[in-house]
Amino acid sequence: MQPSSSATDNFGIVDLETLTSMSGLEFLNGMLRGDLPAPPIAKLLGFQMTAVEQGRTVFISEPREDHYNPIRTVHAGYTATLLDSCMACAVLSTLPKGTGFTTMEFKVSLLRPMTKDTGTVRAEGTLLARGRRGATAEGRLTDSKGRLIAHATTTCLVFPF
Template sequence: MTQTQDETRTRTFGWSDPAQNAALLGNRSGLELLQAMSRGEVPAPPIMHLMDIEKFEVVEGSVTVGVRPQEFHYNPLGTVHGGVISTLLDTAAACSVHSTLPAGVGYTSLDLNVKFLRAVTLASGMITATGSVLQRGRRTALAEARMTDSTGRLVAHATSSCMLFDLP
């Protein structure tokens, strides 16, 4: 990704074909796929480039993502847009569920309930969202994610329900 912060403020980035990752879903467990992604062995999905995610850590049942807020994340009020925060929380929570799934099982978010606790700006430093699975059944899973700033202050919290399904 390239970014300039001069008067014209531009941003350019690229990504790999997302079908490459989708093709791997039937061959690897969620944990194996996400860990390969974190090591750079499998291309990151386009959303990670769009959001400029630079931290991606995976253990079974928990995923952590981190971003340094940039001006392109801002809303008209001069703070990071709630949609950016929600996307990071959803990624951490849902990928935590993914990390518990066997090969051939997929998921999708059913809902996301977010509580915004403080504004996020450039001064917040790295914001980190850590997800964890609270409960997993045969067809649904419940996960949560907590987002902190660089000083460890909680800035947002979310819960998410995911639907589990067999891949074709």
């Protein structure tokens, strides 16, 4: 599922009333359609959600020189943010109306460097398990040839708003 053109130009903060009035999946689908704004971090780092379903999300981005560290490769924080985003949204996609979450911890394993020449990368988050108070998910970051760049796991705390 591809985002609408308005979804790629629509960034902002959603008010708490709107956020709590729908399930996580409804909320994420609203962002995907462009009915709700994408978070400002997506604009800052240049990524967008391209697919969402119960327990799974996909983000794409293209590494730029803006993402470089001093040794001319993409900063690990860019990788970590993409993976944290796809994993957290995989968790969010399973939450009922009026339920929130926060990342408690995540671990990222970096396997190969990225540069501006890497091209479009794909971050896919998948829910592993969710209970009443906690959830775990995994993420995979791949290049356009399907090669694994990095992978991660997360643990999230689930709570009522």
